Amino acid sequence: MTVLEQPGAYRPTPPPAWQPRTDPAPLLPDAEPYRLLGTPAADSLDPELLRLLHGHLVRGRRYNTQATALTRQGRLAVYPSSAGQEACEVAAALALEDRDWLFPSYRDTLAAVARGLDPVQALTLLRGDWHTGYDPHEHRVAPLATPLATQLPHAVGLAHAARLKGDDVVALAMVGDGGTSEGDFHEALNFAAVWRAPVVFLVQNNGFAISVPLSKQTAAPSLAHKAVGYGVPGRLVDGNDAPAVYQVLTEAVRRARAGGGPTLVEAITYRVDAHTNADDATRYRSDAEVTAWRSHDPVELVERELTRRGLLDDDGFAAVREAAERMAADLREQMNQDPALDPMELFDHVYVRRTAQLREQAEQLRAELVAAGAAGAAHGGAHHGEGTDR
Amino acid sequence: MTVLEQPGAYRPTPPPAWQPRTDPAPLLPDAEPYRLLGTPAADSLDPELLRLLHGHLVRGRRYNTQATALTRQGRLAVYPSSAGQEACEVAAALALEDRDWLFPSYRDTLAAVARGLDPVQALTLLRGDWHTGYDPHEHRVAPLATPLATQLPHAVGLAHAARLKGDDVVALAMVGDGGTSEGDFHEALNFAAVWRAPVVFLVQNNGFAISVPLSKQTAAPSLAHKAVGYGVPGRLVDGNDAPAVYQVLTEAVRRARAGGGPTLVEAITYRVDAHTNADDATRYRSDAEVTAWRSHDPVELVERELTRRGLLDDDGFAAVREAAERMAADLREQMNQDPALDPMELFDHVYVRRTAQLREQAEQLRAELVAAGAAGAAHGGAHHGEGTDR
Amino acid sequence: MTTAVAATGRKPATMSQALNRALRDAMADDPTVHVLGEDVGTLGGVFRITDGLTKEFGEDRCTDTPLAEAGILGTAVGMAMYGLRPVVEMQFDAFAYPALEQLISHVSRMRNRTRGALPMPITVRIPYGGGIGGVEHHSDSSEALYMATPGLHVVTPATVADAYGLLRASIASDDPVIFLEPKRLYWSKADWEPDRPEEVPGIGTAVVRRRGTSATLVTYGPSLPVCLEAAEAATAEGWDLEVVDLRSLVPLDEETVCASVRRTGRAVVVHEATGFGGPGGELAARITERCFHHLEAPVLRVTGFDIPYPPPMLEKHHLPGVDRVLDAVARLQWESEWTPQGASGTQGGAR
Amino acid sequence: MTTAVAATGRKPATMSQALNRALRDAMADDPTVHVLGEDVGTLGGVFRITDGLTKEFGEDRCTDTPLAEAGILGTAVGMAMYGLRPVVEMQFDAFAYPALEQLISHVSRMRNRTRGALPMPITVRIPYGGGIGGVEHHSDSSEALYMATPGLHVVTPATVADAYGLLRASIASDDPVIFLEPKRLYWSKADWEPDRPEEVPGIGTAVVRRRGTSATLVTYGPSLPVCLEAAEAATAEGWDLEVVDLRSLVPLDEETVCASVRRTGRAVVVHEATGFGGPGGELAARITERCFHHLEAPVLRVTGFDIPYPPPMLEKHHLPGVDRVLDAVARLQWESEWTPQGASGTQGGAR
Numbered sequence A, B: 001m002t003v004l005e006q007p008g009a010y011r012p013t014p015p016p017a018w019q020p021r022t023d024p025a026p027l028l029p030d031a032e033p034y035r036l037l038g039t040p041a042a043d044s045l046d047p048e049l050l051r052l053l054h055g056h057l058v059r060g061r062r063y064n065t066q067a068t069a070l071t072r073q074g075r076l077a078v079y080p081s082s083a084g085q086e087a088c089e090v091a092a093a094l095a096l097e098d099r100d101w102l103f104p105s106y107r108d109t110l111a112a113v114a115r116g117l118d119p120v121q122a123l124t125l126l127r128g129d130w131h132t133g134y135d136p137h138e139h140r141v142a143p144l145a146t147p148l149a150t151q152l153p154h155a156v157g158l159a160h161a162a163r164l165k166g167d168d169v170v171a172l173a174m175v176g177d178g179g180t181s182e183g184d185f186h187e188a189l190n191f192a193a194v195w196r197a198p199v200v201f202l203v204q205n206n207g208f209a210i211s212v213p214l215s216k217q218t219a220a221p222s223l224a225h226k227a228v229g230y231g232v233p234g235r236l237v238d239g240n241d242a243p244a245v246y247q248v249l250t251e252a253v254r255r256a257r258a259g260g261g262p263t264l265v266e267a268i269t270y271r272v273d274a275h276t277n278a279d280d281a282t283r284y285r286s287d288a289e290v291t292a293w294r295s296h297d298p299v300e301l302v303e304r305e306l307t308r309r310g311l312l313d314d315d316g317f318a319a320v321r322e323a324a325e326r327m328a329a330d331l332r333e334q335m336n337q338d339p340a341l342d343p344m345e346l347f348d349h350v351y352v353r354r355t356a357q358l359r360e361q362a363e364q365l366r367a368e369l370v371a372a373g374a375a376g377a378a379h380g381g382a383h384h385g386e387g388t389d390r
Numbered sequence C, D: 001m002t003t004a005v006a007a008t009g010r011k012p013a014t015m016s017q018a019l020n021r022a023l024r025d026a027m028a029d030d031p032t033v034h035v036l037g038e039d040v041g042t043l044g045g046v047f048r049i050t051d052g053l054t055k056e057f058g059e060d061r062c063t064d065t066p067l068a069e070a071g072i073l074g075t076a077v078g079m080a081m082y083g084l085r086p087v088v089e090m091q092f093d094a095f096a097y098p099a100l101e102q103l104i105s106h107v108s109r110m111r112n113r114t115r116g117a118l119p120m121p122i123t124v125r126i127p128y129g130g131g132i133g134g135v136e137h138h139s140d141s142s143e144a145l146y147m148a149t150p151g152l153h154v155v156t157p158a159t160v161a162d163a164y165g166l167l168r169a170s171i172a173s174d175d176p177v178i179f180l181e182p183k184r185l186y187w188s189k190a191d192w193e194p195d196r197p198e199e200v201p202g203i204g205t206a207v208v209r210r211r212g213t214s215a216t217l218v219t220y221g222p223s224l225p226v227c228l229e230a231a232e233a234a235t236a237e238g239w240d241l242e243v244v245d246l247r248s249l250v251p252l253d254e255e256t257v258c259a260s261v262r263r264t265g266r267a268v269v270v271h272e273a274t275g276f277g278g279p280g281g282e283l284a285a286r287i288t289e290r291c292f293h294h295l296e297a298p299v300l301r302v303t304g305f306d307i308p309y310p311p312p313m314l315e316k317h318h319l320p321g322v323d324r325v326l327d328a329v330a331r332l333q334w335e336s337e338w339t340p341q342g343a344s345g346t347q348g349g350a351r
């Protein structure tokens, strides 16, 4: 029996001998997004979990504001903020075991940080430094994906490969509401379902793809409803309710690890900042909408819960804030240093070995750098930071 | 109010003010494929409709056997038979008005013929003659699509354009079960739904994509279940029950024309022949499966119904068979003549006007043809048939 | 043709403004022109090239699509089949790749497949190239892919006036046009008014931007300013360089290029795309085929390195700059010691 | 390395059999090699190149995927990230286009993006080219697209032995390889046994298939037999042609090519892909750059016309044949009347 055998799969049967198919009912998402905070179930939430989430959320919010500030200081080329979406970012990271893999999009550096990546490494791409600032194997975090939805089949392939090798590894892949319109979303979901690959797809529905609102992106009852078309369960969750997202993702991860196949989770959230620092969100949305969402802030929701249940006192809150400030200060300091990037590295990773052409071109650049160094030693050598061209 | 405005569309609302979404229930297909023949509803089927379908089905079956025979005689380069699927082919053509557009795949030449195209024109591509053997505007039949699912966004765009121009034109696009896995399927369905374009998507689920069975193509409860993920109604129909397919498609076309948007129809059928004449189906499926399906033959099902209700006597049946034989004889005769294809035409349709390069290359070929003509006038001039290279 | 244009004499304008104006004028003149793409509506595009079009012409004429490039181009094919003239925006160079199957298998050959019955008057606008500090996948120069696909026109402006004129001509073309907009020239400025017919170039005509006698720089798009600067700098070395701006890569205006090279006897092709398998190979090969006996030296190429586009902090090392162009010019064998007889060519610059 | 191979001396084999054997041996030698694609399992592929692999190695090693090329290549990327060595089959040339975004944006640059941390040892097998009477979209030669994408190797065999050796080398490569299989040579035959190490060429080495002195034909894949036939026919005209089979377009073995051209002083590049923007431009330009003073005539190109691939009944007019190659050879300026002084070059064939 191979891992590809599908006990419940859909087989063509002649209509004369028509058989009932897989029941779609359990695949359909609930009409309401799943919530915990503000419901009776909140009372039984583990205080440790709440405190853990809270620490990450506060740190995550601070990370977002600090990174945005760094764009203004010219220390980041661009930053797509996840302010307002911290619950999804943090829960995605925490739902995974160490051996699992995370597949983030460009907006999900916070998830990578919450998983243990050094913030400077996570921001390398956005700084204008080398494309991927970390070894993906170290924390099992795939490179940040810029071409939308292209990372989803990667997650499926990796999860499938792990299963073939007998490792109980799960991949969690993150994508935006806009990304669900790409063909790669469709193909990834379908491959995952047919192969019963241990993947969890987390769609952060933050209401917009840059300026395009969800109503122009889909006419579906919900994005989670797409799951049934692949034979996969679809789950809908309040994406600003951190324990709820954490619970839904943890369950999906457990199911995937146990061989139950993929799950599609849609988290309803909101991008409180503009698309990136370069975007002007006032061109396409109202202040009122933003304000309404600010009153459903993921950090505050957990803060209120901790207060309500008396799980953290003022000193505790202050300590969390201080830790976040230390992280921000440290990030600021490190980002204020120019990275050391060697132009000659341009030729190092195109192939295992440089081709004859690349050797020639490398020689050309080396000669130019030597000439420039001789001409203006004051400008710093090739091995020193060059700054961005912007 | 533009045609793009979506009254019922899904808008992001903050979870604090969560609103119920579009009800998915009416979008979900029934558990059983829709049937008419063999059910009580069959009694009230219009005799004229049954006779019309029957004539087309018999002719269609004969068309399939004749075309396959032509491949053996080297008169067709390749033929992907639709034997066993004639009910879908015929119903797709008949469900449309004259002003509507049909978007066939390579397997759907019969639908094009049923819509009025000369069989020789419909087979031009498969004969090895010029790619598209007809002016698509004449019968409003798009070129046969070989790259799978790529014709689906074309149908959406055309339908959308017609609606923008105020024409009540509907596009019906045909695709196979395998084609539903392509990204283009996903993108086309989504665009159609968001734009509420007047398109009907007909998936002929014939159990196989060449050798790959449906169980390796999808894990969905049915292909029609994919509809709900786009906010589109999904319909399941017995694809060998011609009046049932006709009814479901006609309703979908009416709905589209009335501004109700797209429908996804999955017709459960079976490819009785191999993928094409070049394929060896015994490598991947059992005789027993084929036999089971032969007992649910679309032509016989209607024949039996006509007999049961006494709507056609022996003479009537004979007349239908004779008409089909005449069509086949005529097709045979025409296909036995070499088509007149001018090599110089190679340069005529690349651009509105030949570029300088193409003018040079045309001169080169003309000189070669002249030289060849001079060398061996017996081989026939450039304007005469060349035969295929196979 | 230019009813929407007030005849107000020349004013400073950026390339992005000229492109915006071209779209507006085309839409005003021809109701079959429809713009579609990601964020082209309310936002006006990430580079603001479609600014104001939805407001002026409505959502049905300038439409924010779902986020799917194959879907955008694929629906444009259907719209063209029904008589519309779609102008598609791809948000960045690398984000046109998902649409390559629709482009190669359909857009480029639909006319041919149907013996002319289904022309594809589609313009695909693609901001391309680097030099603006974009992170990976935001700075590709993929013109080689489009050049290798018969049935497409490939057009790229390098000046404000050409941006307007070439975009108008592209939209008016009954053949599909890949319209490559050099990102780093979006904010370049010139005094310009849109209604000077003598400035509306046809597709397929190159132009000599600078006359010279020593050698010809053959270039286009983002590399034109580099070449003009290099030509100025070269005067200090005693070289008088001619600069040809191709404007269209397909159809290629061989005549203008070859006339120039025959005059000067030497040529350097300059572009930002990677060199190996890039546009320069075709250009160098073609020039050599046609002008062999006029060449004093092989046609050289100055291009991006054969590497994926670098991160922002390193892109300046990758982009062909003035120095690299001058280095190539210096390698054009100004000494004639190599001829078999040691004789220098004297017959009007030709050997 | 060749444990699965019995040492049984040479027997007639077709190229398709050699390819099949290469896959089998690679899978037997290395458990991380996985084959995936459409119909590669039970059916053994539409060209039967994967025949028997699922039976021998199981469905998990040779897998029929859903019908989605971007999905196939995209999941292969993930598999490679986890240490597998995927061999992907694209069913036909044009059906690789849906995977171009995954190929260009990820496969070709993943190693570079991650400073070497994520190599992509993926082989993408693509049956390419025409000459087998295939209907539209079944006969494209798209090597120009792959050549223009840094980070890919582009390999194409022309003989039975090379089919085996190059496919083994491609699968063993830690870099991604586009492995182009000339459809019309699938049924070509040769006496061959798989375990002669001297016949396993490394990627990036061209080979001189025929020695000659008058001019060099530079070619690869489906055009090699045409060139060899042309070379035989040319002897009747008194020309002794050298024929170089590139085998790899990337990396290009410039040394072998240029050594030959420097010897003969003349070159014609022959391929089936369309000429404009095709591989021949790069080859001609590069040869000219490197061998300029050895060239008696411009490097000429004999290629497919600049048109979409024709219908089966017309394809013979499109494909470069022996006559067209000989015509080009005849145009290589065998008279030397063109030199400024009317002198013929006498210094060892160089000017």
Ligand SMILES: Cc1ncc(C[n+]2csc(CCOP(=O)(O)OP(=O)(O)O)c2C)c(N)n1
Residues within 6 Å of the ligand: A107, A146, A147, A148, A175, A176, A177, A178, A179, A180, A206, A208, A209, A210, A271, A275, C038, C067, C091, C095, C098
């Ligand atoms: C294939 C592709 N097309 C277009 C883009 C340009 N782009 C970058 S982000 C974005 C919007 C994405 O929206 P969504 O998926 O909702 O994610 P969000 O930004 O909201 O997190 C677009 C269109 C891209 N990166 N990739």
Ligand SMILES: Cc1ncc(C[n+]2csc(CCOP(=O)(O)OP(=O)(O)O)c2C)c(N)n1
Residues within 6 Å of the ligand: B107, B146, B147, B148, B175, B176, B177, B178, B179, B180, B206, B208, B209, B210, B271, B275, D038, D067, D091, D095, D098
């Ligand atoms: C994009 C693309 N990939 C692959 C193919 C090769 N191919 C031709 S038909 C076919 C199977 C199609 O199956 P299905 O969609 O079920 O249609 P059917 O042949 O059963 O009518 C395949 C893989 C193709 N034509 N286009």
Ligand SMILES: [Mg+2]
Residues within 6 Å of the ligand: A176, A177, A178, A204, A205, A206, A207, A208, A209, A210
């Ligand atoms: Mg979003």
Ligand SMILES: [Mg+2]
Residues within 6 Å of the ligand: B176, B177, B178, B204, B205, B206, B207, B208, B209, B210
């Ligand atoms: Mg099928």
